[in-house]
Amino acid sequence: MTYEEFADTRLAPLLRYAVMLTGDPHQAQDLVQETMVRVQLNWRRVVRADSPERYVRRMLTNQYVDWKRGSWMRRVLLRGEPDESLPASVDHAQSAVDRDQIWSWLSRLPRRQRATLVLRYYEDLPDAEIADILGCAVGTVRSSISRALATLRAEYVEVRS
Amino acid sequence: MIEDDLRAAFARHEPLTPPTGPLRAAIDRLAIGRRRRRRRWQAGGTALALLGVLGLGVPLLTPERAGPPPTAELLGESARPAPSGALNILLLGIDGDGRTAARADAVLLVHIPADRSRPYLVSLPRDLGVPIPGQGTDKLNAAFPFGAGFTRPELTKGYELTRRTVAELTGVRVDAGVVLTYRAVRSLTDAVGGVPVCLPERVRSVHTKRVFPAGCQRLDGAASVDLLRQRYGLPEGSQDRDRNARLFAAGLVRQSTDQGVLTDPVRLAKLLTTVGPDLVVSPDRGTLLDLLRLAPTLRSVEPVGIGLPVAWPTGKERYLRTDPKLAPEFLTALRDDRLGDWTARHPKLVDEAR
Numbered sequence: 001m002t003y004e005e006f007a008d009t010r011l012a013p014l015l016r017y018a019v020m021l022t023g024d025p026h027q028a029q030d031l032v033q034e035t036m037v038r039v040q041l042n043w044r045r046v047v048r049a050d051s052p053e054r055y056v057r058r059m060l061t062n063q064y065v066d067w068k069r070g071s072w073m074r075r076v077l078l079r080g081e082p083d084e085s086l087p088a089s090v091d092h093a094q095s096a097v098d099r100d101q102i103w104s105w106l107s108r109l110p111r112r113q114r115a116t117l118v119l120r121y122y123e124d125l126p127d128a129e130i131a132d133i134l135g136c137a138v139g140t141v142r143s144s145i146s147r148a149l150a151t152l153r154a155e156y157v158e159v160r161s
Numbered sequence: 162m163i164e165d166d167l168r169a170a171f172a173r174h175e176p177l178t179p180p181t182g183p184l185r186a187a188i189d190r191l192a193i194g195r196r197r198r199r200r201r202w203q204a205g206g207t208a209l210a211l212l213g214v215l216g217l218g219v220p221l222l223t224p225e226r227a228g229p230p231p232t233a234e235l236l237g238e239s240a241r242p243a244p245s246g247a248l249n250i251l252l253l254g255i256d257g258d259g260r261t262a263a264r265a266d267a268v269l270l271v272h273i274p275a276d277r278s279r280p281y282l283v284s285l286p287r288d289l290g291v292p293i294p295g296q297g298t299d300k301l302n303a304a305f306p307f308g309a310g311f312t313r314p315e316l317t318k319g320y321e322l323t324r325r326t327v328a329e330l331t332g333v334r335v336d337a338g339v340v341l342t343y344r345a346v347r348s349l350t351d352a353v354g355g356v357p358v359c360l361p362e363r364v365r366s367v368h369t370k371r372v373f374p375a376g377c378q379r380l381d382g383a384a385s386v387d388l389l390r391q392r393y394g395l396p397e398g399s400q401d402r403d404r405n406a407r408l409f410a411a412g413l414v415r416q417s418t419d420q421g422v423l424t425d426p427v428r429l430a431k432l433l434t435t436v437g438p439d440l441v442v443s444p445d446r447g448t449l450l451d452l453l454r455l456a457p458t459l460r461s462v463e464p465v466g467i468g469l470p471v472a473w474p475t476g477k478e479r480y481l482r483t484d485p486k487l488a489p490e491f492l493t494a495l496r497d498d499r500l501g502d503w504t505a506r507h508p509k510l511v512d513e514a515r
Contacts, residue, residue, distance in 0.1 A: 007185060015178050015181055016175060019175075019177050023174075025179045028179070032184060033188055033191065040188065040189070117167060118171070122172075
């Protein structure tokens with residue numbers, strides 16, 4: 001497989017994945033761009049992996065989780081709240097508020113926890129694969145998912161009551 | 162159910178995903194730029210390593226062109242050589258492939274005197290207790306990981322902190338430097354067709370059980386790395402390992418001269434392409450290839466190996482320290498570019514030739 005073939009088929013899914021991780025299209029673009037530049041420069045190493053796709057996803061996830069000091073994070077802080085220009089979210093006012101609340105709660109989770117939620121509930125990956133991507137044990141994946149869900153549930157209760 | 166709400170939230174935000182076309186173009190553009198920069202760096206690195214290791218000096222570096230600013234005299238990091246024309250090149254051999262935290266276990270200062278008589282290889286013991294800028298006193302080899310960081314080390318930063326440490330310790334200005342990983346040593350050695358080394362005593366590898374007999378032998382890349390790692394079982398441990406590193410560097414010089422690597426452009430180009438990617442070099446010197454093209458030779462390429470004179474720790478001391486009598490004298494000679502006199506007065510402290 002060449003880099004071009006990989007990018008042809010995988011760039012769009014990676015970008016969607018990055019949108020779910022960051023919650024913001026601009027950040028997602030930056031994240032994917034930085035990762036894919038490194039993928040292209042190190043293509044020989046990437047293609048040697050058992051599954052290049054998973055390897056790249058791991059690179060991207062690490063980039064997202066680790067880059068505390070990275071330049072794209074600084075830009076993120078300056079940019080403020082993510083775009084709310086969504087189609088089809090206006091008709092049922094109350095439920096739309098509820099929905100968008102979930103999205104904003106997500107952004108307050110620790111990044112690793114958010115990554116586990118995206119990998120399980122958006123990418124529908126089995127826990128073993130999530131563990132591989134995050135470089136941790138399966139048990140750790142499960143505990144951070146349940147912790148993240150508990151946080152979200154607590155927010156729910158607060159709003160409803 | 163919160164899980165279902167999550168799934169729905171993710172699905173609903175899919176339309177946020179921007180188009181891939183412009184992104185892909187941006188990626189390609191950035192990758193081209195970075196690749197070009199990396200190549201320039203690698204070529205520069207190889208040239209520098211050759212200059213350093215082969216000890217082929219650079220007399221035409223024109224100190225009078227622009228001249229260093231006055232402040233550069235305070236151990237300044239001037240891009241130009243001292244007015245005297247002496248050059249100091251720092252070679253760091255790190256214990257690993259550079260992907261995980263590594264220490265600089267071989268710290269070698271290549272000194273090329275202004276009269277271009279011959280190169281001097283001065284090794285600084287890794288166990289020497291030295292003030293590391295910002296880190297208090299520690300072993301010399303710790304400066305590298307302090308600078309580079311412990312996870313995903315950045316070799317250039319490790320080099321930089323070690324360079325400052327060495328500059329403070331010795332008082333000499335370091336003009337340029339190279340970080341050699343195991344892989345770099347391996348490919349450099351193989352690229353010149355093996356390196357002849359004459360060992361004063363037998364060395365047995367604790368890593369591979371390979372035995373290097375006393376006497377002269379030719380080592381390939383893998384054997385060289387193996388030898389350079391050994392200190393257990395040697396009479397004076399890492400001091401003897403430093404000596405072996407100096408013998409190896411001297412052998413590399415001889416071999417490259419015999420092969421005419423620098424005078425044959427085809428061979429040089431080949432070496433650049435095979436070794437280049439494995440070298441990391443101080444990024445601040447731009448015109449290394451130009452320097453190499455000048456290819457001026459020293460009067461003799463037979464290097465002189467010297468270990469910085471040290472005293473063993475006594476009592477509660479934790480580190481090696483510099484010999485209170487010999488070291489200041491040696492360092493003054495190094496700073497003043499009078500190593501020729503010094504070695505003549507202290508023949509016992511110099512490695513035996515061959």
